[in-house]
Amino acid sequence: MIWIGLAIVVVTFYLIYKNYEARLVLALSGLVMAFIGQVVVGTNGGVSAAVDAFVKQLVNGGLVPTIVTVMGFGYVMTFTKCSDHLVNLLVKPLARVPVIVIPGAVIITWLLNIVLPSAAGIAAAVGVLLIPALIALKVRPVMAAAAVFIGTWGSVVSPGLMFNPQIADIAFKAKEIPAPDAMIVIMQEALPCAIGALVAAICLTIICIVLKEGVGSTEIVKELPEGEEIQKDFKVNPIKAIIPIIPLALLVLASKQVGVLPTKAFSVPVCMLIGTAIGLIVALVNKQKIGDASKKFCRGAGDGFCDVVILIAAAAMFASGMKAIGLTGALVDAMKGSQSVAMFAAAAGPFVMAAISGSGNAAALAFNQAITPNAADFGLTIVQLGAVAQIAAGLGRSMSPVAGGVIILAGIAGVNPMEVVKRTAIPAIVALIVVTLLMFAMS
Template sequence: MIGVLITLAVVAVVAYCVLKNYYPPFVLLLAGFVMLICAAFYGQMPVAEGKSTGFFGFDLHQAFTSLMAGRLPGLGLNIMMIAGFSVYMDRIGASKALVKLCVKPLSAIRSPYILLAVTYVIGQFMALFINSAVGLGLLLMASIYPLLVALGVSRASAAAVIGSTCCLDLGPASSNAMRAADLLGTDVVTYFVQSQIPVALCVVATVAVGHFFVQRWFDARDAKKGVSRNAAEAQDLEKAFEGAGPSYYALLPMLPLVLLIIFSPMVYADVKLSLQTGIMVSIMIAFIVDLLTHRGFKDACERTKAVFEGMGKVFTSTVGLICCAELFALGMNKLGGVSTLISAAASMENAGVWVMLFVMLGIMVVATVVTGSGNAAFFAFSPLLPEAAASVGINAAVLAVPVQLSAGLARTMCPIAGVIIAVAGIAGLTPFEIVRRTVPVMLLALIVNVAASAAFL
């Protein structure tokens, strides 16, 4: 019980620091060290005896470096490769070409709230290929946002929908999906097709319908209060798509997903293709297409620098945060606070399955809102899922899928999430003005997420 109380106190302090704009990775790192020190008083040392340096102070840091060493070669490199590819697609104009292709039909929809719902669905589809929530949000703010506002949608409604277009981490290129597949002992394409898609289709439909009614209700309420609707902004889609590549460039961001599906156990098992290799092949194909299109070898080579710039940027923004969050989770585990909750749920016989599910969902949602990152939260606490599932005698997928998807849903409710901050800045709103409109939709999505997982998995 003491471990639970210490854990809650540390989480409260971390939440306060993050909300006050302290640098989240180092706050989590320090919090992890504090909990490891507390755990040491109860005989739970930071590292196993065989890995000990012989001095407790060094062992604390050894725990972190061991996490880094284990994470960087595998999933850490996957995340950096995906980010590098995504930035390269943006640099050569392929991302804008894809967005231009997808949003063009939206201009034919004249009902503003139907347009909102369709915008979310199309944005979630594009998130399969544009893996950065912030990057996708910025592209949509530059392209579809002016159209939404011009049709009479309030700035807050438009920003709320655009900020939630990447609320589900789906597909083989999602780092959270890769982590979940690894925990379930399957390949990421099989996990995507057999586990994610049935649940995600239900959640996507729920979010689309939810935005239709929730945003309309908020706009009507604001109108009754005398809050003036924002004047329509001039559409300048040509400027929004300035720098977009030719229309066939829209196919380039899809290459990794297509290759991974084709060369997977579900389609063609004789050739094995890893995510990292698939991305490298996609980069080379994109380079050749870019070279043949612009016929400038030096400039084409220069644009590939974006790959390595993207890898470095995501290391500082995501991979480092994930490693610090994992140390934070290690401290929580050593203290026994989380294991106490799991043991309590496991002891509840028939109700234990549901209690366990809600315990893990609660941990994931709180961790995501505190850190502002669905990746950091899921990587930190996902190792608990197999143990939690085994303790109540259920298939690990029944826990893994809803918990993994809940991380993205919770990020959309977080005012310190990068995509919410970026969208709010462009719309001229505060992040809290946006999340008050996303929270009701995401809570509904969380309920459907659990129900669909129970029905299909």
Template structure:
């Protein structure tokens, strides 16, 4: 009993440290050390670190996906995709509101970094929004919502997808098939509520398409779209989900990590061929991206795993399992509310999702729930919670581009995100998902 109480105090301490803007990794690691000391198993930390630093199931997919994102930036394929998505929105002011969110959402599918998505889309979208009379706060909130509320979860290299595949032993295609309806339900709800709020609060003025075109030209936004470049960011998903249906692949590609790495590397070659002048820079850009992923994402995976293993070492997982036994509804409620709240406090969707998944997914089957579905709920709600955090990197990036305080953007997206969470909560408790 005493051990359980002390374990809970350490967990709360980790949350408080992150809320006080301590580095997420440092907060988790310090408290993980305390947890292993409490359990008398401190040497086990070094075993876990060694395993996770070289874990091909997480390192390979995540690092190659981010390496690909850096190649897209080098070859400007990401910009061409952004311009292609935004091109139809020139025909009216009110198309820019839902269309801008959808465009950022799709770009985030290809580029797993939310702040990078905001930076790429924002430089094109924000000037258009402001030029047609949309308030800066609404423009920034629109960018934030599209860049952060879940597009990443459709990328097979996303950290949450990779971790869930590792925990459940399922393929990424199986994981993404489960993610699709749940993620879209939350995202579409948030999109609709946001659009309704904007329509209520904004002046309903009509802007002619000629005025928008003129604005594009004055701002230097309009340029020739290379359609091949624009489609390159989506190539890995085509290779992973379409090609296996029509072509029998070698048995080696049954391994998730090998399949994802192959898709990303083939797409990198394709991106390089669209920009011959950049060929000599491809290796540097790829490994810079992979290094960024290791330093900023894999490090979160490692520390979150150490932290949750420390919780397990003190028997709290068994206590939680017993508490949730025959209480499937309570477990579903926990998988929705806990990650949403923690991500909102800490500003980290990935670290929160991994930590909560490490606890709930392994015990899901024991409490009569589907592990993949539990992990999906955790991943989606962590994304929603992160988007509501004023300390999240994507919120800060969006506020910088829009030149508005982070809290102002958070206030604009709070109700839509809560609506998305509410719909998931109702659907989960009614066993619709």
């Protein structure tokens, strides 16, 4: 049965790699394994347990409100153009200091991705401004695209990313942390990830110097498609630029580590709704219809449920199927003998899957559902193991030639996506090693 389970898992991730609908593939694979486990192995409640696992995630009080409010808030920020003001505020000064344009582009993209936690979305928002600016400084287009792309994993420390509330929920149920608060997870990830982002920026800068693709490296200035020119006349409104980071600032101030604001009063949904309310005021000032802004919030919340919550639920069904067929128990037993095996699996599995498929979400979700709850058996914490899995997925995506973000950026720069990832691969791998070591070194 274990070999049959492994075969089903391999087929599952192959189908996801071939761009079949991930939610459907995970759910069906989970049901098949649960059915085999119930009929052949005699597992009690195999199929019904898998369905229950699916339904529980749909009504998970720790996950669902967080995800839908973050997505809704993001849609309102886009509608009111507040996100445009924030991007312009951070991006435009780079052109004035040529020596830092490459590492600066990486760090700015990484930071913005925390506030706007969509890799493809931030690639489009930052790329359309930053790539023309870098090309105008005679940076080679492929390096300009690479500088933005390697920064598109900043969302790993965002409260809006699906994994952080998921890990917090698992850790809370295991009584590892006092509350199902994503900020507890983020605070443990923040420093290792920030160091990893800096390491990635330095690595890419070295590659840029070696390949001679930095400022002034080419006399050919690429003509950009209409609508993709740098917005030289864009006037940044500082107030609008600050609004997208207000919820994040409130969450930091209300975290247990900072404690300026009461933690219970400022949960992720509360902070996102505060930001949304401010966004509605901005819509009124912009003479936009407040009803349209409200519809954008609802659309974002709906997309969050559709794209994220149901994916988490499907991964839970998949994990339940693995447990029913006996695969989870076998994997845990195999890892119990070596802490290093568990550490390697958490980093390598989601990283490779993300690099191959362009999205490590399915792999990281399945790992966190099936293996992460058993972290104590390997001498690790749930936060350590789960965080490394999701960080690895984010970094793996930043060197995938089929990721949505690199396709967008390559299109803006007019280059081949494979040439871009040739430059981001080493920084991503080095950053993964650094972050993984730092996460597991934490007591």
